[in-house]
Amino acid sequence: MEPLVLDSKTRLLVLTGAGVSAESGVPTFRGMDGLWENHPVEAVASPQGFEANPSLVWRFYSQRRAGAADVKPNPGHDALVRWEEHLGDRFLLATQNVDGLHTKAGSRRVVDMHGNLFRTKCADCPREPFADTTVHPSGTVPRCDGCGGRLRPDIVWFGEMLDPGDLARIGEFITRKDGTRLVFLAAGTSGAVWPAAGIVDEVRSARGDTWLVNYESAANTERFHHFVQGLSGQVLPTLAKLV
Numbered sequence: 001m002e003p004l005v006l007d008s009k010t011r012l013l014v015l016t017g018a019g020v021s022a023e024s025g026v027p028t029f030r031g032m033d034g035l036w037e038n039h040p041v042e043a044v045a046s047p048q049g050f051e052a053n054p055s056l057v058w059r060f061y062s063q064r065r066a067g068a069a070d071v072k073p074n075p076g077h078d079a080l081v082r083w084e085e086h087l088g089d090r091f092l093l094a095t096q097n098v099d100g101l102h103t104k105a106g107s108r109r110v111v112d113m114h115g116n117l118f119r120t121k122c123a124d125c126p127r128e129p130f131a132d133t134t135v136h137p138s139g140t141v142p143r144c145d146g147c148g149g150r151l152r153p154d155i156v157w158f159g160e161m162l163d164p165g166d167l168a169r170i171g172e173f174i175t176r177k178d179g180t181r182l183v184f185l186a187a188g189t190s191g192a193v194w195p196a197a198g199i200v201d202e203v204r205s206a207r208g209d210t211w212l213v214n215y216e217s218a219a220n221t222e223r224f225h226h227f228v229q230g231l232s233g234q235v236l237p238t239l240a241k242l243v
């Protein structure tokens with residue numbers, strides 16, 4: 001197999017999805033035993049679901065907080081840390097994962113596209129989101145100290161906008177004109193959710209090389225130049241040649 005060459009002329013954008021955390025024991029969303037099999041997305045991951053039943057939403061995210069609290073990064077996360085140490089500012093990691101495992105592993109240049117499971121914000125006032133590990137397993141809806149409104153997890157739900165600053169950071173990395181060659185690698189993501197699923201096309205428009213590492217074929221596999229089928233914790237540690 002052709003290696004992914006990471007040299008001084010390369011800048012690398014990585015996109016990760018739930019599959020990268022699977023080997024750490026965090027469940028994925030789609031497919032067998034996926035979270036969306038047993039929890040209707042609209043009920044637990046949309047503003048409408050929160051309006052209808054905030055208690056159900058807190059039970060769901062409390063379970064996820066509890067489940068992700070003690071998990072450890074796996075060799076896939078560790079490989080990305082080594083790549084970043086090698087490339088420095090020529091590396092950017094955009095993740096759809098909200099479990100914080102990339103940061104735990106030691107990644108620094110991370111864009112949390114879909115928010116953070118261990119942060120809470122107010123649904124009713126614009127106070128800054130804050131770090132929060134508390135769980136509400138019985139579905140008590142926590143209240144805002146500032147306005148008395150309902151607190152909610154700081155997750156980007158379906159139908160909500162991603163942070164424009166996050167999208168700009170990714171866009172600027174893709175279009176950066178510093179004489180380096182752009183490479184994009186997506187790992188552990190089904191390619192079903194936008195705008196993440198469209199990054200491969202933005203990179204292609206910028207004439208970048210594109211790689212997909214995934215256990216199964218994704219919805220957008222054919223958009224990638226290279227598809228390496230396998231588990232990210234096994235593939236990523238040996239995929240790149242650091243020169």
Ligand code: OAD
Pocket residue numbers: 016017018019020022023028029030031034045096097114156157158187188189190191192193213214215216217218230231232233
């Ligand atoms: P999905 O659950 O949709 O897809 C996970 C992908 O990872 C699947 O294609 C699996 O084949 C693959 N996979 C599973 N284990 C793997 C492993 N060990 N190594 C490599 N690949 C593996 O998860 P995402 O694509 O991340 O959004 O889902 C995108 C978004 O949809 C999530 O961020 C979440 C969800 O709804 C929100 O909650 C807002």
